[in-house]
Amino acid sequence: MMKSNVETIIRRSSLVVMMISGIISVFIILSVIFNYPRDIEIFPKVTRNLIREEAIARCLCAAVLFVAAFIFFRIFRSGRPFTDGNIWAVRSIAGLFVIKGLVPLAVKSLYSEGFMLGVPRLIVAGIGDFFIAGLLLLFAEIMRYGKLLQNESDETL
Amino acid sequence: MKNEELTRKIKRLSNFSLVAIIIYFVLNILGFFTVNKSYIIDFDDHSMPENIIGIISMLTVVFCAVAGAITTFMMLNDLSKKRTPFTLRISCLMRNLGIYLIILDIAKAIFVYIAAGEVIVGLFWFAGIIFYAFSLVFRYGKNLQKESDETL
Numbered sequence: 136m137m138k139s140n141v142e143t144i145i146r147r148s149s150l151v152v153m154m155i156s157g158i159i160s161v162f163i164i165l166s167v168i169f170n171y172p173r174d175i176e177i178f179p180k181v182t183r184n185l186i187r188e189e190a191i192a193r194c195l196c197a198a199v200l201f202v203a204a205f206i207f208f209r210i211f212r213s214g215r216p217f218t219d220g221n222i223w224a225v226r227s228i229a230g231l232f233v234i235k236g237l238v239p240l241a242v243k244s245l246y247s248e249g250f251m252l253g254v255p256r257l258i259v260a261g262i263g264d265f266f267i268a269g270l271l272l273l274f275a276e277i278m279r280y281g282k283l284l285q286n287e288s289d290e291t292l
Numbered sequence: 293m294k295n296e297e298l299t300r301k302i303k304r305l306s307n308f309s310l311v312a313i314i315i316y317f318v319l320n321i322l323g324f325f326t327v328n329k330s331y332i333i334d335f336d337d338h339s340m341p342e343n344i345i346g347i348i349s350m351l352t353v354v355f356c357a358v359a360g361a362i363t364t365f366m367m368l369n370d371l372s373k374k375r376t377p378f379t380l381r382i383s384c385l386m387r388n389l390g391i392y393l394i395i396l397d398i399a400k401a402i403f404v405y406i407a408a409g410e411v412i413v414g415l416f417w418f419a420g421i422i423f424y425a426f427s428l429v430f431r432y433g434k435n436l437q438k439e440s441d442e443t444l
Contacts, residue, residue: 141432148425155418196415203422216429217436266309266316273305274426277377280298281429284378284436291443 142214153207160200167193188238195235202228217281225278229271236264299376306372313368317361342406349403356396363389378433387427393420 171190175183206224210216338346367385371377397416404412 141428141435145425145428145432148428152421152425155421159415159418207425210429216432262316262319266312269305269309269312273302273309273371276298276302276305277371277433280302280377281433281436283298284433284440287443288436288439291439 145216146211146214149207149211153204153211156200156204156207160197160204163193163197163200167197191238192235195231195238199228199231199235202231215285217278217285219282222275222278222282225271225275229268229275232264232268232271236262236268302377303372306368310365310368310372313361313364338406346403346406349399349406352399353396353403356392356399360389360392360396363392376437378430378437380431380434383427383430383434386423386430390420390423390427393417393423396420 167190171186174186178186202224206221209218209221209224363385367382367389370379370382370385374382393416397414397420400416401411401413404410
């Protein structure tokens with residue numbers, strides 16, 4: 136497939152993904168705003184930590200989607216995926232996933248009297264999120280490599 | 293050379309991710325033993341067509357999960373061994389992974405609906421769309437790589 140054709144497809148798909156991520160992130164934020172105060176009142180005190188944990192995790196999820204929408208907006212606008220801004224955006228998503236992995240632990244530590252920290256607990260807390268963060272860092276490096284190729288291509292032309 | 297340094301870094305990270313995905317996969321398999329009972333189909337409570345759809349969707353979930361894990365494994369393996377991350381094979385593997393994730397989420401939603409009567413839609417389908425979009429980015433990278441190789 137020709138480079139210009141691929142660029143057109145990338146632009147179109149970026150527009151679709153950008154819109155979906157934007158809409159979902161707004162929905163998630165709205166669900167937190169409307170549900171959190173009600174849930175805190177309705178459910179017994181014992182489950183409040185879980186509700187807080189869930190609300191923070193949802194906010195972080197919305198933030199991830201918002202940054203993703205930003206990345207795809209930039210790709211849609213320029214048609215170029217390999218830029219410094221996008222690389223940093225992917226890294227920031229990785230950072231958000233690390234925070235999301237640590238959130239359950241932090242909330243439990245804040246609201247419980249017992250000692251909640253410890254290496255095994257930390258590992259179990261958000262192993263999936265840490266794994267995704269690692270994969271995203273890998274993607275960021277691949278994008279850096281892509282940026283070098285893009286620069287070479289621009290200089291040649 | 294900055295190019296070679298980056299390639300080495302990508303290979304190292306891919307190797308690390310490869311080990312991580314194996315550990316993650318094993319942990320997920322162990323997680324099956326602690327499955328919530330409310331999401332197990334009781335065949336006596338449902339009609340025959342519901343049971344059949346439930347079994348098909350469950351098998352689809354298992355197939356997509358295993359296929360997705362194998363595809364990820366193959367992709368990371370390729371990333372850690374190939375000279376460049378931008379190849380047609382990696383782009384196709386990424387596209388397949390996206391498709392598996394989308395099908396997995398749809399099948400999971402159907403299964404949970406039949407088993408527990410709840411409509412739960414996760415974000416796997418969205419991750420699938422993102423992977424699909426990234427596969428296009430990789431195809432673009434493949435063209436850049438080709439240009440770079442031809443220039444040299």
